[in-house]
Amino acid sequence: MNKRLFAAFGTVVLGIAVIAGIGTYVAAAKNDPGILVADAAGTYTAPDGKSYPQVKLNLNVYPNSGFGGHHGAGGGAHPDWVSYGAGGPNGEILSDAVNGTNFQVPPHTAVTITVFQYDSGETLNNDFFAHVRGTVDGTAKFVKSYDTKAKANASPETVITNIPADMVGHTFTLHGLSDEQDQLFVSVPLMMAIDEEVGAAEEGATESGYVQHPTKTTFTFITGDEGEYIWNCEFPCGDGTIARFGNAMSAMGYMSGHFIVKA
Amino acid sequence: MSDLRSPGQDYFQSKWWKRKDVKQVVVIWIIATALIGYLSSKIQVIAMGNPASETMENVIHLITVFTWASSPVAGFVAALALQALSQKRHHGDNPPPEADHNISSSPRATAVWIIISALLCLFALVVGLIALQKDDQALLDRSAIHVNVTGQQWAWNYDYPGSTGVRSNVLHLPVDQPVVFHVTSKDVKHSFWVVQMGVKIDANPGYVTQTAVTPNEIGTFDIRCAELCGLLHAYMQNKVIVESKADYEKWLASQPDTGHTTWTAEGAIE
Amino acid sequence: MTTLLNKTNKKALIERLNIFTAFALGALAAIVVWRLSLAFLPADSESAPLFTREDKITLLSMIAWFVGFMTGIGALIGPFRWVQGKDLTHEENMFYAGKDLGVKRYFRYTTDHKVVGIQYLVITMVIFGIGGILAMLIRTNLGTPGGGWIHPQAYNSIVGTHGIIMIVGTIIMVTGPFGNYIMPIMIGARDMAFPRLNALSFWLIVAAAIPLIWAQFIGGISTGWSAYNPLASQAPLGMNGYIMFICIFAISTMVAGANITTTVVRMRARGMTWNRTPIFIYGVVASVALALPAFPVFFLSQVMSGMDRALGTSFYNTALGGSGWLYENLFWIMGHPEVYVILIPAVAALMEMAPVFTRRPLFSFNVAVMGIAGICGLSVLVWAHHMYISGWAPLLNAPFMLTTELISVPTGMLFLVLVGTLWRGRLWMTVPTLSIFALLWNFMIGGITGIYLSDVPADAFLHGSMFVTAHFHYTLMGAGLTGAIAALIYWFPKMTGKMLNKRLSWIAFWLTQIGFNVAFIGMFFVGLQGQPRRVEAYADIFSKGNLITTIGAFTIMVGMLILLHAVISSWRSGVKAPMNPWHAKTLEWTVANPVPLENFEVLPTVTSDAYGYGRSK
DSSP states (O other): OHHHHHHHHHHHHHHHHHHHHHHHHHHHTTOOOEEEEOEEEEEEEOTTSOEEEEEEEEEEEESSGGGOGGGOGGGTTOTTSOEEEEBOTTSOBOTTOSEEEEEEEOSSOEEEEEEEEOSOOBOOSOGGGGBOBSSGGGOEEEESOEETTTTEESSOEEEESBOOGGGEEEEEEEEOOSSSSOOOOEEEEEEOOSOTHHHHHSTTSSTTSSOSOOEEEEEEEEOOSSEEEEEEOOSOOBOSSGGGBSGGGGSTTTSEEEEEEOO | OHHHHSOOTTTTTSOGGGSHHHHHHHHHHHHHHHHHHHHHHHHHHHHHOOOSBHHHHHHHHHHHHHHHHHHHHHHHHHHHHHHHHHSOEEOSSSOOOOOSOOOOOOHHHHHHHHHHHHHHHHHHHHHHHHHHHHHHHHTTOTTOEEEEEEEETTEEEEEOTTSSSOEESSEEEETTOOEEEEEEESSSOEEEEEGGGTEEEEEOBTOOEEEEEOBOSOEEEEEEEOSOOSTTGGGOEEEEEEEOHHHHHHHHHHSOOOOOOOBOTTOOBO | OTTTTTSSSSOOHHHHOSHHHHHHHHHHHHHHHHHHHHHHSOOOOTTOSSOOHHHHHHHHHHHHHHHHHHHHHTTTHHHHHHHHTOOOOHHHHHHHTTTTOGGGGGGSOOOOHHHHHHHHHHHHHHHHHHHHHHHHHHHHHTTSTTOOSSOHHHHHHHHHHHHHHHHHHHHHHHHTHHHHHHHHHHTTOSSOSSHHHHHHHHHHHHHHHHHHHHHHTTTOOTTTTTTOTTHHHHSOTHHHHHHHHHHHHHHHHHHHHHHHHHHHHHOOOBTOOGGGSOHHHHHHHHHHHHHHHHHHHHHHHHHHHHHHHHTOOOSSOGGGTOOHHHHHHHHHHHHHHHHHHHHHHHHHHHHHHHHHHHTSOOSOHHHHHHHHHHHHHHHTTOGGGGGTTSSSOGGGHHHHHHHHHHTHHHHHHHHHHHHHHHTTOOEEOOHHHHHHHHHHHHHHHHHHHHHHHHSHHHHHHHTTBHHHHHHHHIIIIIIIIHHHHHHHHHHHHHHHSBOOOHHHHHHHHHHHHHHHHHHHHHHHHHHHHTOBTTOSSOOGGGHHHHHHHHHHHHHHHHHHHHHHHHHHHHHHHOOBOOSOTTOOOSGGGGSOSSOOTTSOSSOOBOOSOSOOOSOOO
8 A cells, every 4th residue: 555655656746747847848938038237327316306326228129020139140939020129329239139128227216218219100009108108207308310320319309298199119118016016107109210211222221221210219217116017018019910919019028028126 | 423323213203303413403504604604704804905985895795795695505505514424424345234214305395495595596686786776876977077998908098088188097086076987998808997996897999888986095096907918917907096186186287288188078988 | 350341351441540540641631731821822911901821821721630630530431431322331330339459449430438438538637637737837827926937928828728628628527438438328328329429529629639739839829718809819820729629629519419418318228217317317418418509609609710810800800890799798608508518417426426325315306407407597598697897788787697696596406415415324435425525515615606706796896806716616626526536436447447546536535625725715815805817927915815826726736646646556457346336226337347348238127216225214
């Protein structure tokens, strides 16, 4: 009888091993890019006079993930999917970045995010997201045309509270669970790239094949206590499926990711 | 106990309410009913927390009533089961001797059982209909303010008809003011759930559904999406802030005009 | 074997076909159609509202797999011969019945109901194994509030796959193994009414399983098992696997339903009047008869879903004139009868065992029949209680609340029969006996929480929360699966010729039952606190309840693994079973172990019901 019990115990151990194996496989298959820790960048003085330590993040939005970046060489499994990615301070394309959609910033800090938007755009299905929300003063700094070759603004920088709902490329919308943690909500519309023909018409105008003049949007918000949030794009940009929220919109690492506030 | 294990000849001759096993069942029944009713309703009330509206108070009340109404049934089944277990139990590979009777029906017990279960069912129905009636009437309240709720993968946003185009991602409501929600979705199906207020209605693309509530507590409460809506369904949540009428008006006035004026006089979206 | 069929030395086609040729032909057909459609299907026009070409290719390949598999297993030989005008010969029919084939007959299109029963038993255990592994992944991910262990979309897919696979497993868990193996012997028949349909219904499930597994590798089923549209139209290509799986499984259920119903109506032994027919037979017939109207609707709902995805129709797309509410209606018109398809045969199996293990007659056979019939009748009229808060038809909420709460009356009758049978019985403490008590406990909790959910204002709070999840696990698993495991232990001696190890099954019973109650009472708690269903991450206030649930779930896992070990080891090297180990009075215990190919040499005659236990007072 004891032998039988022992054998049964063996089956239990074997079963747990099988489950652990499958679990490890499934967990590994999520293929989540690593976490990009924001760089410290001095102090930030808010309009109300308070000053905060400041961190900065530079992001690019690409019409496809062929830039490589955190998807791997050639864009990984879905090179035709639209994607966010880590970028250089002047919109440079970082094709060897290993992370780009998961971010970590410190608490009680001014987070300044600059996004160079290389993609085209259309009309939002909800113009709520055409407005800048949750940033300092409810505004963002916007450059309609940034020359990535000259590394300079090709049009003047303006302060905006919203953009036309039919000219939206993507949005950066940060939110989280309804929990004891601070309710961080930030949503910034990113205008579509206006001169989208440039890259295509002048072959070789940019090394990447992306447009030379992306739009540039810079915004700052203040984090609260530690907490875990997620961000996603609220512009329906996952081609094909209903409401266009499939494909890239339904996979982490493209138009969505984690946002961790942690000291 | 001993007479149960080897029942006397006269067991079936005596009046049924005088039999020892019947008395045991009655005692266990009373104890089990009290225990089940008390513990279950207590745990339920603790779990549901503090209500933030009369609707939620009614939900908690309903669940408590149902628990107490069904605990005698549960208690009775528990009593019969425990009594059966307390009798002589047989272990081994060969069957025990046959039972000392071969009763295969009891018209009286069956009739009582069916009538009582039908009455309990009727009771639950009447209680439910009365509560439903209250909820339905709330939709027709003429003094209510209207809020348009839009669900979209994976965020909620709110429009305040009658304001200067105010829209928000956190819901603001004045306390003790009836409010009717007009709920719709931009893409797939969502479900708008104001947890502590006990109201929930699905957000369907292309249709507007209504639900109504009167918040009666100042505070911050949870709104969660209760219908699987894709990748970030778990994060489709935000807060509702219930504040005094004055604070609410102040907040409303402080919000920028978004120029969003697509609502009709009734408050429905487009 | 070589000369049996056509009196030459060449093997006939019918002898060559088995599970391997089926898989080979299915895979070949799928690959060929995939390549062809990849090459020849035109690209979608720019104006196409949905991206449909890949869906077409996937669906076509899956249909090709299905046709190839069924051809390869030999399902078409019978119909083909019939069209030719020459039916199968007696030798061929005996070959089909698995005569002298040994173990090989389990891997063929075998028509013997006993082979089909064993096949069903094995596939049910495989299904529960896979579903259980997925459950463990879900519970591990929910062990901590932040989630994030698995990709959220993969999590949604695992939840959906766990849901549908467990629903299918529980649908077949009693009517499959025991409805096929035991039922014909119990009514004194030599086989089912349509033996070839019997084989068909089993192999259709195998054919259906592959698209579901396939789906996991092309995006998964990210919609939950209910696959609500329009979310299903948005979901990745894996959704096509779900659609194919449901369509094939629905055919299987319809075929099995027609077969079992006909068998019971037409083939009961001489003298087995309806009053003498065992209650388990009523349970099985009620279950499959209920599936007969339900599953064609499910089939249709998925055909329409597939057309929306692949052909650009708009049955469910509001923007183009359809409605998601249409899908919800079709789905739940299947969905609610379906839960009773699961529950009734499991409860009926325990009712069948109750007199055996209490050594007294079944209490109120007529009430049991009435309860089953009442549940069947009402269950087709309650579907919209799943849609109280959908906004579809608020005026119908009150009527559906009425029909839903009425179901508590026939359900109460089933309780009366069970507690009535326990009353003054001589308890024989076996695991099936313990299961009767476990069922009373679990089904009571599941039933009472069902009353909260049937109440519209309470449902406005509870709908879509973990409370619902806990409720249906109490009914389908706590009641249904408990009954099915009891049935396995009870009929194991007849099906395998061995006794199931007592001590191991006793340990397994207690681990699963304790783990089960810990897990799902924790889940009730977080549901009442306000945790939505199917979430991958949750707020901190739910963490304690979820941790308790996870601990309970792992306890169930240990119990189930021990049960699995008990089944396998007892089957291989258990104690040899006597012909009638429980001293029961139904007909299946009158045949020898192992059961002969045609069950009875002389068909039995029945002169009384099977519940003549107890001494007359």
